[in-house]
Amino acid sequence: MLGAIGAADVDALFSAVPASALKSFSLDLPTHSPEYLVEAHMRALAGKNRAAGDGPFFIGAGAYRHHVPATVDHLIQRSEWLTAYTPYQPEISQGTLQMLFEFQTQVAKITGMDVANASLYDGSTGTAEAVLMARRLTRKSRIILSGGLHPHYRDVVKAYLKDDQDLICLSPSPEGQGDILDHIDVNTAAIVVQTPDFFGHLRDLQAAADAAHAQGALLIVVVTEVVSLGLLEAPGALGADIVVCEGQSIGNALNFGGPYLGLMATRKEFVRQMPGRLCGETVDAEGNRGFVLTLSTREQHIRREKATSNICTNSGLCALAFSIHMALLGEAGFVRLARLNHARAIALAEAVAAVPGVSVLNKNFFNEITIRVAQPAVGLVERLAQRGILAGVPASRLLPEAPEVDDLIVLAVTELTTESDIASLCAALTEELA
């Protein structure tokens, strides 16, 4: 090959590199290694983690451990899904494109909105994108974040709107107190309300929508537990203008935080200000139905500095996993799954409320509740972890600046939580709090 190129050696191909920078170092890294040794190394690291399935597990707070049918993971590992690129050549990417069209339809249906995009990185960045979208749509600037918004989501919005005087972040509201309506004024572009909120409370979206719309503002609804939409009224039916969900719960493993799946849906008239990829139906030269990426004049590769967002990718494989899992569930399965989660949460709420020294803060909830334990939650959760029980998230881990949440723990259940898990948690809590 070098002969055909006319180069003496491979180094000659790097002749444009300044001599001072070309191979001017010896890499202090191990050399190549056979598969069995790499596997042993990685298995040893994996073995130092306590997997969620190893014992009672009650952690949620934006990522949820649900059962993913074996079919899902088998299918997404097919070469044609796993090793394809973004479907820029639609004639040989109809699989991915039709799947995205189906995915968009599923997301629109569960959120009750007109249109959904082909996914974003995750719920947190999706929320930041929604806020920017609302500003473009309203040409106003004030953004108000509910005190029930996941603190990481709040922080991401803050980072995206750096130095912004017109971002109002309401104090954490562990009791589910609603104070956002009082802050809306004519300068408000959007309010951001999460339901179920970070503490597990269900929020009144209709009231929020009415108050926002009365001032010409938009309602952005955030859902971090998408399974809740099997039982809770669709945000679109309650006046939401933009809905952002973390879609991880359906089809995707916990993965220590990523990759996850941002869902975004909106009203038809807002679609040209929506960030991210969109797949649309069309026909080919022979009149057959087919699908293409469309409305790309919003996107960075065409619009460059005038694009709606700098986003260049979606979360394709996670969207596929979501779509397969949702197709397997169907309406019947999705509702059953949601009901099962809610039933487990009712059982949890009743059981922990009976533990001396524990009070449950939620009146309404889906599959997550907040408890007060009358002592610093961080130490208690760590002690319970030493006993083999992953007993939720101390609220202060995400809200270290709010001392009033130091004694709060956010607890989640799913269909995988057993009665014996709940009994173990309550027994351990009883002993620790005695």
Add this chain to the structure above:
Amino acid sequence: MSMNSQGRPTGIGTLGTSATGSALLPEEPLLFEIGDTDHSGVDLPDVELGEDRLGDFARRSPLDLPGLTEPEAMRHYVRLSRLNHSIDSGMYPLGSCTMKHNPRLNEKIARLPGFADIHPLQPFSTVQGALAVMDQLSHWLMTLTNMAAVALSPKAGAHGELLGMMAIKAAQDARGEAGRRIVLVPESAHGTNPATAAFLGYTVKAVPARDDGTVDVEAVKAALSSEVAAIMLTNPNTCGLFEPQVIDIARAVHEAGAFFYCDGANFNAIMGVVRPGDLGIDAMHINLHKTFSTPHGGGGPGAGPVVLSEALAPFAPVPFLRKTSGGIELVEHVGEQALGRVTAFQGQMGMYVRALTYMLSHGGDGLAQAAQDAVLNANYIKARLEAVFSVPFPDYPTMHEALFDDSFLKGTGVSTLDFAKALIDEGFHPMTMYFPLVVHGAMLVEPTESESKQTLDRFCDVMLALAEAAKAGQSERFTGAPFKAPRRRLDETRAARQPVLKWERESEVPQAAE
């Protein structure tokens, strides 16, 4: 369709009647045309809720979500998958996208319960192995780049770019230099670069390329001023060339008090051979899905860690790792951190595991070899094709991708797009077309190190034969292409003018006013 007591379907029902097409080119109906809201492929207990705790918020509007039984779902998604081209089924020479082989060991490791089934908010004491993965990956990335710090959390390359530029902005604000409002971007840059700069409120100023396809340090110097915050330069650049004056450019940028952001999309060409830190770069994102073989998945998920220089390291976002006597922990509190947080949790752990597995498999030696092989393959393609396909920038050896323009098609009636579509009929995914924008009718071919000489030769033979056919006036072979794909050319104008973005029952579709 009925189900047995395990919830498994007893028949495969609708598929037999609605799916058409030939055995090898299936026509697959939409999920909504074969599914049914009563079908479910998942067996779940149907619990009765006594008194629910949903307040007034229980669902009243219908979901109308069709379900598939397990065999129906299997067939639907297997049939759909066969309509996709993939790396595993053929060469995917998309310039700038780096479609290299995805080793399956990576997938196996990422699915170990100790990695896949751990929650991002578990106590640190229960995830020491995961934090060690992040620490080891950080070590590899910093060593390969000779940079002081790395922020792992960005979800994709463009997200990393955003973070890197945010860090630059934060550093300048801290220096009291918030007045720097201009970012220099060469004309050949990826579209994400100007989009990112504009997103942060910067004014984008283009830097013209020289006739040889590289950036002129004198042009950069002329554009620099006390108002310039940074330059965003891709190196190797999008023409596939290593910027020969990159060190001089870095020096000039620093002398003007600005920062040097490098788009690291093409780091796969130089990993283990050149360290960006030695070139004077302040921040660079690394696409783990390009350089370190995590799968593209039909459009993500990616991962875009950003390496940072000493000057920018203090401006890294949370979370970051801290080693203590008790082990590794994450610093998560935004506190006074200038930049804050750019994503919930700690980023794309699934991709960290895959990338680290790839690094350990290859070793430092193997990564350098991979880069050199990628460059060798691209130069081989360039050498075999350059007599027919015009090379716009012949002065330098190319790096990992070979750039051609469309002058060889002049007078043939065949466009770059037509030519690329004809490649589909020959079993290849088209190369990147019309990018970079600085070249007319650009064709950017990136073979990666994964392709054998035999495959490269077959690709070159096909390219040469197609060029000959175009010149011989066989334009119908091109303008109608592809002929052998699941679909002929699709009407993208119609899709954009009358957007149909979801499936609706016919009764719901508004009648078009003709």
